[in-house]
Amino acid sequence: MxxxxxxxxxxxxxxxxxxxxxxxxxxxxxxxxxxxxxxxxxxxxxxxxxxxxxxxxxxxxxxxxxxxxxxxxxxxxxxxxxxxxxxxxxxxxxxxxxxxxxxxxxxxxxxxxxxxxxxxxxxxxxxxxxxxxxxxxxxASSISSDNTKGGELAAQTMAKLTNGKSGSVLVLDTKAGTSTTAARAKGFEDELKKSAPNLKSVGIQFTDNEPAVAAQKVTAAIASTPDLIGVFATNLNSGEGAATGLRSAGKVGQVQLVGFDASPSEVEALKSGAFQALIAQDxxxxxxxxxxxxxxxxxxxxxxxxxxxPLVALTKDDMQQKAEFFYKTKC
The missing domain is CATH 3.40.50.2300 (Response regulator)
Structure with a gap:
């Protein structure tokens, strides 16, 4: 249905x-x-x-x-x-x-x-x-993704991607006071404790919704956290910046990147391996x-x-079967 x-x-x-x-x-x-x-x-x-x-x-x-x-x-x-x-x-x-x-x-x-x-x-x-x-x-009405569940889905996906390995995970939020991304970050951290006790969150950092800031946060985390194994980016700009940071540090594929949304650039990055998973909205x-x-x-x-x-997790293996969730650049 x-x-x-x-x-x-x-x-x-x-x-x-x-x-x-x-x-x-x-x-x-x-x-x-x-x-x-x-x-x-x-x-x-x-x-x-x-x-x-x-x-x-x-x-x-x-x-x-x-x-x-x-x-x-x-x-x-x-x-x-x-x-x-x-x-x-x-x-x-x-x-x-x-x-x-x-x-x-x-x-x-x-x-x-x-x-x-x-x-x-x-x-x-x-x-x-x-x-x-x-x-x-x-x-009178509020319509949105269930962002808490989206964060939980991201944590479950991160647990699968890391496949039982231990390490630290960085969470990138956009701006304080943004209801959607705050719920995603909290849902992720709460579920991570349940689904992946081998993974430890090093906390939530804010990117001001700027890709360049997200890239800086990721490169800094790589330098300060030798066991960094994953990054969860709660929105499009943070995810794109995180991918840039991982490329700059030569850590693409070594640090698992789970993003939120499915913009054309993120979909291409998932296809190329810069992202390991995306949590797509509708x-x-x-x-x-x-x-x-x-x-x-x-x-x-x-x-x-x-x-x-609805929300859905996309990986490189199943993304084409879920292409209806890819976002548009024009109507």
Whole structure:
């Protein structure tokens, strides 16, 4: 059932277009339940975490497809960096547009709350996609991967890759206050203690979502931790930086690298052996489901508060059989 659903979403992605950062607008077609119910505001706003990142492009693709099917207009915007100081003005400016709903991946689980509350107070429904606020009273629905389980899956995968060998493992998180990656890191560390007592975490280090910083953290860990046997990178940029650090140190394949996400560059790196495994999300389903929940909220239908999207572990041996989980660079 899962495979069929994912393939169906993948087929729908070919119908939409544009990249995040182009402020693309998906125009509605046909009638919708909103029109039948007398609701004339069918404007949806999607504000994702950062421009032109394959995860968010794939999420946008799924959202555009669902919005068009429901007869709603969807406009997508994003900051240049995964930074609350850059995302906050985008959200504040939406007050002038008064959308029917705001779908958002908040870049900080505390500091984005005032801007999101402001849009909610103007009558818009708030739907969180990918990331979420600590304050659960703001959003009507939150759709994301089960990030704790994703971290657990990464630890189980690391245990298989190291095959009973003892050693230390480094965890790379992005920024403090990012709900998704924090859950992945914690899930990984907790599960590592259960699944691989032969492996010891040397702690969580932050990369500021910059590949260059991640590379530096890895090379420093190799120098300071002679028994380093694995690295778990909790997001795309940290993973790409970690791969660079391992290449620079001549440790590719010797230190097992488990990344999160499945961008085109990560997929190629998995194929070449720079990564030993990837924990892939299903961003298109997150975007599609987010729009569906937004429409339900606008039209007074039942809304589900928390929804988990699927996750899957990819290795070089099985990656082609799971190609539907590879992320897009355009719709």
């Amino acid at each position: 899962l495979a069929g659903a994912v393939v169906a979403v993948g087929a729908l992605l070919t119908a939409c277009g544009g990249k995040i950062g182009e402020n693309t607008t998906q125009q509605p077609s046909g009638s919708s339940g909103a029109a039948q119910g007398g609701n004339t505001n069918k404007d949806l706003e999607l504000v994702v975490g950062v421009k032109n990142e394959p995860f968010y492009i794939s999420l946008q693709c799924g959202a555009e497809t669902a919005a068009k099917a429901a007869g709603y207009t969807l406009t997508t915007q994003a900051p240049d960096k995964f930074d609350a100081t850059m995302q906050a003005p985008i959200v504040t400016a939406l007050g002038a547009k008064k959308p029917a709903a705001l779908l958002i991946a908040p870049t900080d689980d505390k500091t984005m709350a005032p801007q999101m509350k402001q849009i909610k107070d103007m009558g818009a429904k708030i739907i969180e996609v990918d990331t979420a606020l600590q304050d659960t009273s703001v959003a 961003p298109a389903t997150i975007g599609k489901t987010g729009v569906e929940q937004a429409v339900n909220a606008i039209e007074g239908k039942s809304v589900q508060r928390n929804i988990a999207a």
